[in-house]
Amino acid sequence: MTSRVRFAPSPTGFLHVGSARTALFNWLHARSTGGTFVLRVEDTDAERNRPELTDALLAELEWLGIDWDEGPVFQSARRDRHREVVEDLVGRGLAYLCDADDHPVEGTRLVDGLAVRFRMPAGETVVFNDVVRGEVAFATDDLEDFVVWRSNGNPMFLLANAVDDADMGITHAIRGEDLLSGVPKVLLLLDAMGVPHPTYAHLPLLVNEERKKLSKRRDEVSVGDYRERGFLPEAMVNYLALLGWGPPDDVEIRPLDEIVGLFRIEDVNKAAAFFDIRKLEHINATHLRALSVEEFTDRVTPWVGEAAPWPAENFDSDRFATMAGLVQEKLRTFGDVCSFVDFLFLDDPVDDEESWKKTMVEAPSAVAVLDATAVAFADCPWEAEVLKEAVAAAGAAVDLKLGKAQAPVRVAVTGRTVGPPLFETMAECMERQEVLRRIARARARL
RNA sequence: GCCCCCAUCGUCCAGCGGCCUAGGACGCCGGCCUUUCACGCCGGUAACACGGGUUCGAAUCCCGUUGGGGGUACCA
Numbered sequence: 001m002t003s004r005v006r007f008a009p010s011p012t013g014f015l016h017v018g019s020a021r022t023a024l025f026n027w028l029h030a031r032s033t034g035g036t037f038v039l040r041v042e043d044t045d046a047e048r049n050r051p052e053l054t055d056a057l058l059a060e061l062e063w064l065g066i067d068w069d070e071g072p073v074f075q076s077a078r079r080d081r082h083r084e085v086v087e088d089l090v091g092r093g094l095a096y097l098c099d100a101d102d103h104p105v106e107g108t109r110l111v112d113g114l115a116v117r118f119r120m121p122a123g124e125t126v127v128f129n130d131v132v133r134g135e136v137a138f139a140t141d142d143l144e145d146f147v148v149w150r151s152n153g154n155p156m157f158l159l160a161n162a163v164d165d166a167d168m169g170i171t172h173a174i175r176g177e178d179l180l181s182g183v184p185k186v187l188l189l190l191d192a193m194g195v196p197h198p199t200y201a202h203l204p205l206l207v208n209e210e211r212k213k214l215s216k217r218r219d220e221v222s223v224g225d226y227r228e229r230g231f232l233p234e235a236m237v238n239y240l241a242l243l244g245w246g247p248p249d250d251v252e253i254r255p256l257d258e259i260v261g262l263f264r265i266e267d268v269n270k271a272a273a274f275f276d277i278r279k280l281e282h283i284n285a286t287h288l289r290a291l292s293v294e295e296f297t298d299r300v301t302p303w304v305g306e307a308a309p310w311p312a313e314n315f316d317s318d319r320f321a322t323m324a325g326l327v328q329e330k331l332r333t334f335g336d337v338c339s340f341v342d343f344l345f346l347d348d349p350v351d352d353e354e355s356w357k358k359t360m361v362e363a364p365s366a367v368a369v370l371d372a373t374a375v376a377f378a379d380c381p382w383e384a385e386v387l388k389e390a391v392a393a394a395g396a397a398v399d400l401k402l403g404k405a406q407a408p409v410r411v412a413v414t415g416r417t418v419g420p421p422l423f424e425t426m427a428e429c430m431e432r433q434e435v436l437r438r439i440a441r442a443r444a445r446l
Numbered sequence: 447g448c449c450c451c452c453a454u455c456g457u458c459c460a461g462c463g464g465c466c467u468a469g470g471a472c473g474c475c476g477g478c479c480u481u482u483c484a485c486g487c488c489g490g491u492a493a494c495a496c497g498g499g500u501u502c503g504a505a506u507c508c509c510g511u512u513g514g515g516g517g518u519a520c521c522a
Contacts, residue, residue, distance in 0.1 A: 010522045045521060100520085115520050133451070142449050143518095150520040157522050181450055181517040204452080211514060239458095242471090246459035250470045269459080272515065276457055279472045289485075330484045340483095359482095388481065406481045418483040 003035030003171045007061075007068070008161070010042045013053035015060035015223040017275060018176060018206045018214050021240045025203055026174045027066045028241065028263040038168060039071035044082075044160050060223045064233050065256060073168070075160050082155035085163050085193060086116050086148055094119055094192050095148060116149035118159075118189065126184035131172075131201035132268045138184040146185055158182055162189040165198055174201040174265065177272075178213065201265050204244045205272045214275060226280075230303055230334025235284035243273040253286050285332040297324040303334045310345035319344055319429045326420040340420055344429055349415030349438065359407040359417060360446060365398040366408040367446055372397060373409050374439045377432065384427040391423075412442035 007023040009015075015023075030037035039061075041054055058072065089095035090108050097105040097114045105114055124140040148159040155163075165173060165186075180202045190197055208219045215221070226236060237256055247254070247262050288296065297320075304320060306312075320341060327340040343349040360366045372394035380386050388402070395405025410422050413435055419425070426435050 008522090012522090042522060098520095102520095117520095136450070138450070147520050152520075154520090156520070161522090176516095177451065178516055179522090182522095183450095202451085205516070207515080209457095213516070242458065244459090246470090248460085250460070252459080252471055271452055271454095273459090274457055276472070279458065282472055285484085327484095332484090391481080402481055410482060414482095416482090420483090422481055424481090 003030065003033050004038060004169050005030050005035060005172045005174055006038040006040050006071075006165070006168065006170050007066075008040045008042050008164075008175075009057055010045070010157075011050070011053040011057060013050075013056050015057050016214070016216065016221045017223055017226070017240070018221065020060070020064060020066075020223050020236075021206060021243055022175055022203060023061060023066050024064070024237055024240050025245075025265065025268070026172075027068075028260060029172060029174060029201075029265045030069070031260045032263045035171075036069045037067075038073070038170070039068040040073045040164060040168070041071075041075060042157055042160065043074055043076045044079075044155050044157055056224070060227070063227060064223065064237050066237070073164070075164060078160070078164065078167075079155065081167065082160050082163055083110065083149070086110065086155065086159065089118065089148070089192060090116060092192075096145075100151065110149060110153075112153055113151050115147050115151040117145040118148050118185070118192075120145050121188070126187050128183060128187060128197065128200060130180075131199060131266055132204075132270055133180070133202055136180070136183070138181075140184070140188075143184060148189070158185050159189060162186045162193070166190060166193060166195040170198045172201060172265070173198045175203065177202045177205050201268065203268060204270055206243060206275050207272045209274065211272065211274070219275075220277075230300075230336070231280065231284050232287050232299075232334075235280065235287040238287065239280045239283045242279075243275065244268050253283055281332045288331055288333075289329050291328070293325045293328065296328045297321055300324060300328075300331075300334045300337050303337045304341065308338055308345070309342055309350075311347075314345040314347070316345070322428050323420060323425065326424060330420070339416075343414040343416075343419070344425075348441065349413065352411075352416045355411045355415065355417040359411045360442070363404075363408060365395075365400055365405075367443070368398045369394045369400065369405050369408050370412060370439055370443050370446075374436060374443070377436055377439070382427055382432050384423040387426055388423040408442070409439065412439045 005026040007026045009019050027037050029035065043054070054072070086095065087108070087110060090097065090110070095116050095118045097107055098117055099105050099114060110116065120143050121140050125137055126140060127135060127137045130136050146158065147156050149155055183200060187197055206214045208214055223236065227233070234256065238253060238259070241259050241263070242252055245263065245268050246252070247259070291299070304315065308315070323341050323344065327337065330340060331337060369391070373391055376390035376394065377387065380390060391406050391409055392402045395402055406422055407417060410419060411417060413422070413426065
């Protein structure tokens, strides 16, 4: 039998990184076993359900490259079927009506104002074998009669979940560990319906630095936020795959299709995993460097658009394209790009205080280097190699190697100690007069 | 409170009874390379929670303790 898995998010309007990891592991299992990946939107809570929230969710999945074979199926559209199952349960005495005070009510007709509770059998043990956790057992005596149908005429998610998994032929339910304790109830429902159980695999939770489940309130959990900060989808899924699973050959950074070939749901480990953004950044930077210059330039361009710190009319796409190749290997995320190229499009470079202090105030030779450089730059050929020699000579005159000598020039021209290769940048992207003006501007401040 | 789950470097992953004086990656600390930073390379730091068993032999199996987490809604 070929596997059928499902990702069943509730429509919250954004994709949580934990949900994305769950979706990814389901997808990986489907793709690595030739199975089917079904998308199901669990929107039984009508009050919170809005179509645009689902759209946002699907867009993020698509961005990550997680595609689905069936769906999205909306649970709310299956209400009649859920009701039918509940009525059957009530009819057979396996569930009963109850009022707002939770008092049982005689009768078998589902009416507004009355909820339905499933009758928990006494003295039984529900056992199941979880793919990642092994055998798990619950005593029914520890469980209470639970609501399967709400008094407002909608099914509870446990009921809808059980019915839909059964009807859709789901073979593997792969999801977060926070849902583990709901399993016995679902199993009892499945038994009552007389259908087989899917195989469960409960993934370890993603936690924050306090080892608590990632929360929307205090943690950065939105996949969309990472996208907007300039993370690549291929880096995002690569990192997510590493949370709770590891490749057998220890090669962590690799394309998704390779992971598909290596992934096995039974290799997933049990312990909670900390979402470490520093490692994500490292993986992102590595994927970034692997891009061709053309593709890098193409994909980074949105980050030098509207949000950029310079006047829009100053932007020059040709100069930026030249610069792109020089900064690609230095970025960790696309979001970093402006700080590497802003000096090209700003009327005056930013004056980074730390940089100024270190290379100008605390460097006694700064004045000499700047003056000598200005003289040399005034009428030399405007080529990287020539500019480099000029600064080297200016430095040598005061006993400084090129590394030290270029620092004040770099800060005068770009505003910062950190940036792209200086001489190439000046030769290829800047006018001689502008460079001289900036050197003079810095000189005037000393 | 009750139920369930978890426990290897700061972090993620490897280890599934002997190959472990515990391996890889991120981070961190040195060094090299170098026009800054970054990249790359070299080296270093750092862990089997504790206590009992089982076994010739345990990070690996069992029990307990401690610690952490999740669940306990007419949310999903």
